[in-house]
Amino acid sequence: MLTSERKALILEVLRRDGRVIAKAVSQELQLSEDTIRRDLRDLAGEGLLQRVHGGALPASPAMADLAARREVSPEGKVAIGRAAARLVRPGQVVLLDGGTTALQLARHLAHGLEATIVTHSPTVALELANHPGIAVELIGGRLFRHSMVAVGAAAAEAIARIRADLFFLGVTGIHPELGLTTGDAEEAAIKRALSRQAAETIVLASREKLGAASPFQIAPLSEASAMVVEADVPDETVEPYRKAGVTLIRS
Template sequence: MLTSQRKALIAERLNREGEIVAKTLAGELALSEDTIRRDLREMAAEGLLKRVHGGALPLVPPLPDFAARQAVASDEKAALGARAADMVKPEQVIFVDGGTTTAALARALPRGFAFTVVTHSPTIACELERHPTAEVVLIGGRLYKHSMVTGGAAALEMIRSLKADLYFMGVTAAHPTHGLTTGDMEEAATKRIIAENAAATFVLLTQEKLGRASPWRIMPLPAATGLIVPAGLMPEVLAPYRDLDVEIVEA
């Protein structure tokens, strides 16, 4: 098999199955594992996939700026946000992550009873400016402009002093093996600490984030209480996540 044919097969398999295991593919093609690894290295250098230990994953492209992301999959995000908002109960303290999907959640939060929203996102706080019953606590720190959240020592000190009933997490990717990931090392650490200080963590996931991985791991999938995903996904898409005994909430 020519190199170009192998790479085309790898790209097709990666698109269909969401990962490549070098040892398995080498056995199927009766090739050496070194040959497959070399192909994966070359494809990674060309920006076609992400190399990981033992194989490869689809490449998650760099995020566009916050304003541009607001227009992407807006109906899907609205449905996820509405389903997450239904989980909120009176007098709870909820932590709402930054992001365009969680902004949809903020807009859908119930207005018939009192609760507290803690966030490190000025954008989320602004969404709640006119909310009649939500007490809003905004965590300060250095602003990460691409995702519109604060971070750094001051933010982490405040987060560690908090015990939230619910944490609604935003991520850039979720993969059964490689877990919940994001594109920034500091943000990954911040999200992990928020989850450690919450009684329950639910992750809002648009379809495009499933089966992918970003550079920085937040935590393994089973560490989350549940995943909120779009309704109507094919059973085989969700099967690897259900196998991890994590709650799947369809929106």
């Protein structure tokens, strides 16, 4: 079998089953596991999957640059943002992550709402600048351009002084076993810091992130109080998260 044929088969297994187990593929093709692992390395280098112990999972489209991410599930992100915005109550202190779905949440906060939004995203802060009832606290630090958020020691120190009611978390991957993941170690650390300072962490979970994985874990799935998902995501897709004890909020 040609290399291109093996890789095409691996991607078909990934599409069909939602994961690839290297040992099973090697047995099916009567090839060594080293050969399959080499193919997985190549496909991961092309951004077509995310390698994990024993095989691979789908790579999240949310790993793309900001301009490309704006084109992924735009209607779903609007719906999730609108539903998440309804969870914010008057007088609350809310930590709001960066990213395209968080921006939609900011846009859909009720006009008459009075609350405090703390964010490390300049883009989110600018979106809220003209909201009459929202007090905006902007966390500073080194700008991580991929997500347009502040990271680093200065951001971590500022976050440690905050006590919030809610944290709306953006991720690039959500998996029942691997948990909540993103593509950068420093950004993952900042997200963990934000989650620690909130009574509840709510994940903004657009469909392309479900079942996908990225290189750096933010937290296990058990750290999430709830996930906001699109209304038409099939029940079988979200059932593993429900079984894990995460409250599902349909947008």
